[in-house]
Amino acid sequence: MPQLTRHPAWTSLQEQIAPALETPIKSLFSDPDRFDKYSLKVQNILLDISRNPINDGVMNLLLQLVREAGIEQWRERMFEGDIINSTEQRAVLHTALRNRSGTPVLVRGKDVMPVIDHELKRIRVFVNAVRKGRWRGHSGKRITDVVNIGIGGSDLGPRMVTQALKPYADDTLRVHFVSNMDGVEIANVLRELNPERVLFVVASKTFTTSETITNAETARNWLMASSFDRRAVAKHFVAVSSNVEAVKAFGIAPENIFQMWDWVGGRFSLWSAIGLPIALYLGFRQFEELLQGAHDMDLHFRNAPLERNAPIWMALTTLWNSTFLGRSSQAILPYDWPLQKFSAYLQQAEMESNGKSVDRDGNPVPYSTGSIIWGQLGIDGQHAFYQYLHQSNTIVPADFIGSIESSTPVQGHHEKLMANFFAQTEALMAGISADDVRRDLTAKGMAADEIERLIPHKVHRGNRPTNTLLLDRLDPRTLGALIALYEHKIFILGVIWDICSFDQWGVELGKTLAKNILPELQSGEIKPDHDDSTRNLMQYFVEKRRQLHSEG
């Protein structure tokens, strides 16, 4: 498979860079059909990409490029369970986890749907038992609180979704999340809980992740300290993992282990038993709705023509803005309070997947790959970093996500929120010229010399690209579709960039070094083979710590 730069469309697109940078986006709207051409409705999501520096010629070339990169073949290979995670020799089948169509999916000739359905059934039975009070704590009390212990993909998905769908939860169970190695987090969570009524879900695909195992051990000690016998673990701990032996060694009974498989990447795993906290919190039916929404998006991605295919559009706008126009970051800006964690979730999904610099064959790629994903709730961001978005010299393409109906309507709020939503994307594209500033200030009666002094500060150059995603409302099905939309975008970009989006070797080196450093911090004997800075800092840490301890 040739690298991106060898495709004919790559060369043609290079010639389009200068004109795209010189052409104001708003001038592209001289085409009266632009909005219709560059917006589409998929499930309950209206996607508008018209405010990007992309004209019809560029769009055609981008579509040619994605075809030349073999997206149609790669897409089928993914859905069909082919081994496309080449460095780990694995299939990539988060789509099978939400396959509601009843069709088989073969991995190395074996249908994986029966094991997926079996595990889903186990989740349903377990969730119903806990929620209805048939599954009780060791002392016979009803479970009231679920604590998910996991990190990265074993945390961010369930954490984001449970928050996003809070309006759909009842009062049956509370959920809490512990991911951080800093003991402050677990201490804060445990302080609020009654050990007789807690269910811990230890979520770790590998069950070797040091943060998770450390937190799980602390939770188990806390449980034991409250005068329970060891058998209590069976009623208060379940695990989700593909490493059954390690979970058993930890002391969790085999019947309390929910399975995941090596063909599910951690950051794509909320559709598996990693979603257990979601199902416990919302009930199994709502979890199924989430799966259904994602499956509907899968069908759209698989079947809609590339010309009007939402994940393809999302990928192409990012590709054009980043690899071609050099805009290396992308802001995710939800105007839906429940989507608070959405940018953090996408940060892992996209940056862990596409932050690569060699192609599938290990050759360096001569172009930038994955964007820097960041963001927060848009309305709060307006009072924090939007100044930068509007007037700095760095252009940050942004996705604006809002809903037509609030999932928790409160009189007088939603229109005001959405007025800001529409205003910001309009301002980012259109800006305000010196003439307009002059006219405004003159109308306000300001003195001419004062006006001229202020003009350069008040001008907004505009021309900043945005995508708008307008949801009917943030319900489980729509959220499922929204997440799947971004997952496919990530996949498509990986195909175009010719990188392996499904491994994450870049997280390993730091983990290995931390393992080596730990005994040195514990013993206080710092080895000479660190670089000077690391050695001196560790030495300072050890000595200062000793001193602080001795001072009490």
Ligand SMILES: O=P(O)(O)OC[C@H]1O[C@](O)(CO)[C@@H](O)[C@@H]1O
């Ligand atoms: O589920 P596990 O195996 O504990 O891994 C947690 C996270 O750690 C990572 O491997 C990165 O360190 C992620 O890819 C993963 O989501």
